Amino acid sequence: xxxxxxxxxxxxxxxxxxxxxxxxxxxxxxxxxxxxxxxxxxxxxxxxxxxxxxxxxxxxxxxxxxxxxxxxxxxxxxxxxxxxxxxxxxxxxxxxxxxxxxxxxxxxxxxxx
Amino acid sequence: xxxxxxxxxxxxxxxxxxxxxxxxxxxxxxxxxxxxxxxxxxxxxxxxxxxxxxxxxxxxxxxxxxxxxxxxxxxxxxxxxxxxxxxxxxxxxxxxxxxxxxxxxxxxxxxxx
Numbered sequence: 647x648x649x650x651x652x653x654x655x656x657x658x659x660x661x662x663x664x665x666x667x668x669x670x671x672x673x674x675x676x677x678x679x680x681x682x683x684x685x686x687x688x689x690x691x692x693x694x695x696x697x698x699x700x701x702x703x704x705x706x707x708x709x710x711x712x713x714x715x716x717x718x719x720x721x722x723x724x725x726x727x728x729x730x731x732x733x734x735x736x737x738x739x740x741x742x743x744x745x746x747x748x749x750x751x752x753x754x755x756x757x758x759x
Numbered sequence: 760x761x762x763x764x765x766x767x768x769x770x771x772x773x774x775x776x777x778x779x780x781x782x783x784x785x786x787x788x789x790x791x792x793x794x795x796x797x798x799x800x801x802x803x804x805x806x807x808x809x810x811x812x813x814x815x816x817x818x819x820x821x822x823x824x825x826x827x828x829x830x831x832x833x834x835x836x837x838x839x840x841x842x843x844x845x846x847x848x849x850x851x852x853x854x855x856x857x858x859x860x861x862x863x864x865x866x867x868x869x870x871x872x
Contacts, residue, residue, distance in 0.1 A: 680860040689849065690802075692860040735802060746792060746815050747861070749802040 648673040650738050652750030659726050660758050667753045669736035670718040676738040679719045680747075681710060685732045693734075694721070726757045761786065763852050763864035771870045777838040780867045784831050784852030791833040792861065793825060796847040805848075808833050840871045 649672040659665050669679075680695035696703045696710045696719065703710050707726075712719040723730055736750040764783040772778050784791050793805040804817035808827035825835040831852075837844055847868050851861035 682860075682863075689863040689865050690861075691863070695860050746804045746807055746817065748804070749794075751801045 648676055648738055648740075648748040650736060650748050650750040652736055652753055654753060655751065656754045656756070658756045658758060661726060661728060663726055665721075665723045665726055665730070665755055665757075667721045667734055667736070667755070668718060669720070669738075669750050670716075671738040671748075672717065673738070673740065674714075674717065675740040678739045679710070679712060680737050681721050682735045682737065682749075683732045684735065684752075690735060723755075726755075728757050728759055731755060731757045763788075763850055763862050765848075765850050765864035765867050767867060768865065769868050769870075771872060772840050774840055774842060774871055776840050777836060778840060778869060779834055779836045780848055780850075780869075782833045782835075782850030782852075782864055784833070784850075785862055788852035788854055788862070789831050790853045791827055791831065792851045792853075793833070793835050794849045794851065795819075796849055796866070797845075802849070805835065837869075842871050845869060845871045 650669055652669045677698035681693050682690035683693045684690040694705050694708050694710050696712050698714055701712055707724045709722040733752045733754050735752045737747040739747045766781045790809045792807040795803045805819055806813055806825050807815045811827045822838045827833045847866045849866045850864045853861050
């Protein structure tokens with residue numbers, strides 16, 4: 647089955663700096679990779695996703711890159727703000743019937759003012 | 760559009776008891792998945808239902824079960840509760856398998872004493 651690793655487990659950056667979180671996956675059949683942000687005491691929320699036929703996707707200060715050959719994908723946050731502080735989860739899934747998402751263990755991002 | 764609704768928000772149960780959690784997906788979403796979230800294990804997949812059928816199941820003991828009704832509402836049941844079952848149980852809905860990411864509910868925090 648699929649296995650998703652995520653690094654780093656914790657990340658502290660100064661406000662205005664960039665943050666990068668990397669995930670690797672094991673199943674080459676996986677083709678959909680979402681990222682979720684979970685603030686303290688709240689539900690995980692989808693912030694960006696990418697499909698395997700695309701190498702990069704941007705949405706304002708957030709971008710995701712995918713390297714299918716190396717089986718890794720990364721979340722990039724530029725010009726970080728205190729409200730970016732949260733736990734970020736990556737996930738991977740294939741389109742096989744009934745296949746569930748496999749989540750990474752999460753990265754706790756702290757943006758220091 | 761109403762989001763994913765989970766009830767109750769909080770539960771305290773005694774070891775050996777059973778519990779039923781409820782999830783109402785976003786209107787029009789037919790796929791409902793359940794996850795267990797704990798600090799040590801992250802987001803662990805329990806099961807997914809689509810059109811009243813369980814399509815996939817994670818690696819949890821048979822004490823964990825679920826079902827889905829014709830209106831797509833889903834319930835999960837845990838019998839013979841153990842201390843280790845204390846966790847946040849998240850329900851997520853999507854339109855169909857493979858179409859995109861999840862929308863999570865706020866979760867039910869279960870404490871077993």
